[in-house]
Amino acid sequence: MHSVVCIKQVPDSAQIRVHPVTNTIMRQGVPAIINPYDLFALEEALRLKDRLGGTVTVVTMGPPMAEAALRKCLSYGADDAILVSDRAFAGSDTLATSYALAATIRQIMARQPVDLIFTGKQTIDGDTAQVGPGIAKRLDYQLLTYVSRIVEVDLARKEIVVERRAEGGVQLLKTATPCLITLLEGINEMRFGDLEDLFRAARYDLQVWNREAAGIDEVEMIGLKGSPTVVSKVFAPRPRAQRAQIIETQDSEPRNLAATLLAKVFTQHPKLEKEIAKRAI
């Protein structure tokens, strides 16, 4: 069985801040990490490999530094990694990205059949959850999103059964492989790789594909040209007209602070007092 896992290296968004004076984005010292949602996808692929044998190939479209993310995936146990990197991809939105990745996967399939494609639910820097569905559409594969559990894979019959998180419940779905699955977060825990995996990751001769190697001829489908959405402006959130009223007391004693806070809040919001009174124990 051969699975392809698409990952993305992203800035650790929890650490990005806006400079309070100049309003610019401060990205110094923000480490790049593997999009946390992708790790659930990778671990699920590795678990399937444990069960059914085969190999796992990790792919990412990114700048040269995304190599570190791929090696990390190898250290968890992935077998192969491909970095698709080209200046022509700059400015790609999700439509252009899914185009590039779909083309890449077709190239991979030309060498070795692919049974399943895994992606994370969304990225922490884009949050759109659009690339997975986009890739599935372009490859004309069935799409299963928000999968919480892979129940069964029958390689001979090319069938897969999954549990999918839906509103108000869980769907049990069966579909044909190859298909694309986006995984829900929190469904598994990434393993601690073996020493052998670490050695292999450090020594792996990483394949870097440019646009041509990825089989992309139509340049107007990638980069800015291939991106219908464009960012027209970036700005800091409007400050609220008034900053918070900071409660202070002489002694900074928690008890007094709490009492002062309550007094102030209820004076300014009498309805709130009633609201709380009616519901509490």
Next chain:
Amino acid sequence: MSEQPKKPARKKVELDPRFASYRHVWVFIENERGQVHSVSWELLGEGRKLADRLGVELCGVVMAAPGERGREICREAFHYGADKCYLVQADVLRDYRNEPYTKALTDLVNAYQPEILMLGASTLGRDLAGSVATTLATGLTADCTELAIEEGGRNLAATRPTFGGSLLCTIMTQRHRPQMATVRPRVMSMPEPDPVRSGEIVEVPFSMFESDIVTKVLDFIADDTRDKPNLPFADIIVAGGRGLKKPENFQLVWDLAKVLGAEVGASRPVVQAGWVDLDRQVGQSGKTVRPKLYIAAGISGAIQHRVGMDGADVIIAINSDPNAPIFDFAHFGIVGNAMTILPALTEAFRAQLAQSRKAG
């Protein structure tokens, strides 16, 4: 390296002439088993404003199996502001599956050509939107917090958080149609339904053979909703973040919530760390809430979290960092250690309530 905020594009990008005649604002009315997801009504409220601004119709798209209240849902959509509803009924639409829904919606779009198409950012909505946008090769902006029509034009200006939530960005789809956008539940306010309002139902045939559809629904297991938190509709929420330092300290949040009869929420980092369940996450990639009172303890207030809760009527923030962004938009704040302030607040509220009970 620091970057200057991007300036608006100087060159006017022209709409591809193929789409010149695309008109009207559409909202996908998500429904399953006869129940409408409330985000659809919130989107109609927003869609109404956009349609009025553009001088066009607001249309609902209802897809369901026969016998699932299709026409009733259309009528409800009129109450919430729609002028017209496209009703697609077919057996293959009984349970949500990507394939038939994508085909039905894209066929509908190609036939009736809306300029704007909005969907709720639910699991269904996100699944469907990505496939439809790719099929139509058009632009899709996800999780929008604000929608408006640009000054002096017809383009949709879709605003959403970016760069991990530190900033907001406005995204436009200038050359293609329809301009697609998804919005999370509770981000837009729920409009008041007008029971007198009515509109036009357009029934659109859709045929797709079950035998042609690859994915089959084997079962649907409904959630056990007892004991499940309902943050989006909670009136009082107490939430905790990384400032609490240790998972054991999160108990202080539960304690305060108990006294207030409040729901418990949390920021993304502590959910990721496993301190509480995912369904308690408040924020851009969690739940959007609109309570009367939101108490945030040990939460910095980065925009990822902010967009999930800044619609609250009263926000009280407790944080040891006086420069924490949360103090920029909270109503009240205490600069201090949440571990000592929370118990003090719990006691203070307890005393307050005991007093009111005695009085009342």
Next chain:
Amino acid sequence: MSEKFDVIVVGAGMAGNAAAYTLAKGGLKVLQIERGETPGSKNVQGAILYSDAIERIIPDFRETAPLERHLVEQRVWILDEASYVGSTYRSEDFNKPPYNRYTIIRAHFDQWFSKKAQEAGALTICETTVSELLLDGKRVVGVRTDRKGGEIYADAVILADGVNSRLATKAGFHPEIKPKDVALAVKEIHFLPQETIEARFNIGEEEGVVIEMAGKITQGMMGTGFLYTNKESITLGIGCMLSDFKTQKTTPYELLDKMKQHPAIAPLIAGGEMKEYAAHLIPEGGYNAVPQVFGDGWLMAGDAAMFVNGIHREGSNLAMTTGMLAAQTLIELKAAGKSFSTANLAKYKAKLDDSFVMKDLLKYRRMPDIFHKNKQFFTTYPELLSKAAQSLIRVDGIDKKTKEKEIKKSFVASRSVFGLIGDAFKLWRAVE
């Protein structure tokens, strides 16, 4: 793990990278094991790089290494409550390439250094902790890691795993470090726009300033503070002897907080955004705290062996140099067909003694003890100096001769003549 190596280097900080690079370049098969997620992730940010040390290892480092600013100005401040007496040295000589000292961000630099070692042929793995040394009797034959399949054998192991080397303590090579031999330092990085930094410190693009501080900021404890300018941030920190923290019951963060409010310092960091905070132990015991640094099949380098010259705040250059010397020792022995026995590895100690490393440590060996026992240098003197300076500088109608007499009187009243002579003697002893 069946694969065997010539040398295993534990740690990918300054000492570890220097050793791994040198070994790989020397043709030995080397495995480097780092505990952190990436090389440098466990090393505290914001530091000074000494060109001399790195040049001996990678002569053309300037071409590719991530360097913040080269230092053109050094300020030394003795702070009182709300004032300071200081001296500044600035020279255009420091502005002529090749530059002598740079500020660096450790996470970036260590990653670059490690990449160089890997390019030279070292195999580096991260997020792996060496839990113990594998011994055959008293001889070190390899390491055990926390990964599955995690026992690896080698002919020698270089311990470069930092100040609190559990590995060395566990194997009995090294006694537990004593609080009086280490300082606990905390530092913060504050981000400011490049132009603001340059305007405030009166420097041009790429030029940098370092401010070394002592005095009341350490509240009577033995320690120092510092401030470095990076490209778009300022690193400032303060550290005191761990033993002093234990007796005084102040926390390092309280010290740092107060220091940031000092009127001389606050304006320099005003408007900055504090983005990182880190605490670290720094070896300060000097010569007398250096343990046995070699044995049967093992060598120790860097902070693990307490190679830090506290008074000059030199640690990274000693780490690099000792890592390099350890590697060279192994290369030479292997080339001569000799084993890595204790007797043969004594060569390492000989190299150390011959280098500035031991020579400088020897020179300042009395410093730690003297400062421990003479806290007046951190309290009384700063105050006296401050008052003296103020008195002389202030124009208030009193004649200078009277002022000088008053100053002398204040010194004598505070320390007595014997005390003053004694203090001068101690200072002389400390540096001799």
